[in-house]
Amino acid sequence: MMELVRDVATLRGRLAPHRRAGERIGLVPTMGALHDGHLSLVRAAAAECDVAVVSVFVNPLQFGPSEDLAAYPRDPDRDRGLLEPLGVAAVFAPLAAEFTPPGRRTTVAVGGLTERLEGASRPGHLEGVTTIVAKLFNAVQPDRAYFGEKDFQQLVVVRAMVRDLDVPVMVVGCPLIRAADGLALSSRNVYLDGAARRHALALPAALRHTAATWDGDAARARDELRSRLAAAPGLLLDYAEVVDPETLDPLEGIVAGPAQALVAARVAAAGRTTRLIDNIRLEPAARTRGDVEP
Ligand code: PAF
Secondary structure, three states, X not given: OOEEEOOHHHHHHHHHHXXXXXXXXXXXXXXXXXOXXXXXXXXXXXXXXXXXXXXXXXXXXXXXXXXXXXXXXXXXXXXXXXXXXXXXXXXXXXXXXXXXXXXXXXXXXXXXXXXXXXXXXXXXXXXXXXXXXXXXXXXXXXXXXXXEOOOHHHHHHHHHHHHHOOOOOEEEEEOOOEOOOOOEOOHHHHHOOHHHXXXXXXXXXXXXXXXXXXXXXXHHHHHHHHHHHHHOOOEEEEEEEEEOOOOOOEOOOEOOOOEEEEEEEEXXXXXXXXXXXXXXXXXXXXXXXXXXXX
16 A cells, blocks of 8 residues: 655654565655656666655755746646556655755755756756755665656766765666657656647657767767757757766767767747757767678
């Protein structure tokens, strides 16, 4: 029976017998408005762990003052209905007034990795993420925590935080999940009406092209990605970069190892602007295939 838990003390009490029994605890941190991307993380946690906990918390710390915190989609009953059949032991949905109380003073910030890409466009966003993820790690004390590769920079930053602070958790990155039309699943996709969704599809299309034509020339790939997206109707490009997947350093020249193309853009839809991110791995395999085939 899945339990809804609202506070840290109750959660710890609920998890203590499992921890004493040596059971493996898995955490899937979410902001709710669940979609198949989230559910793939939950399925992985349920398959690999004895106890799966899903946190649902629309984290005010990771929204800028002009962002969509108030309008962010929320549907707790639907979320619980989706989680119940997946073998989730507990949904941890703390109240904002208790989990992020006024007067709190501590921020967890990962330097360097957070000043570019999302960090440059959304100042304070990644610090908001790491602060709340650190609190969730303290509350749940999971053995494993599951994050989607859709938020690629977030995953890299959380891994760095765990490494730097010796947090005893294994961070598991799970593949980005796409809708049938190619759009990366995101809770914000509900904002997209028909025309906006068509415009948004330029993002996965440009990334697919980048991966298909990847020849190791990072600057060429980045420039072509940028010019395709800048020319796409209905999209306002924020960034398009080709980076080292571990350091997130922008790549220049000819690259031998893997690379990651990351994009962010705004789409106008239904009286609002929706910001979308997407990414794709650029593998050297396509280039070397010719070397091994007869
Ligand atoms: O990826 C998200 O949904 C959020 O950034 C997270 C990890 C739940 C932290 O609020």
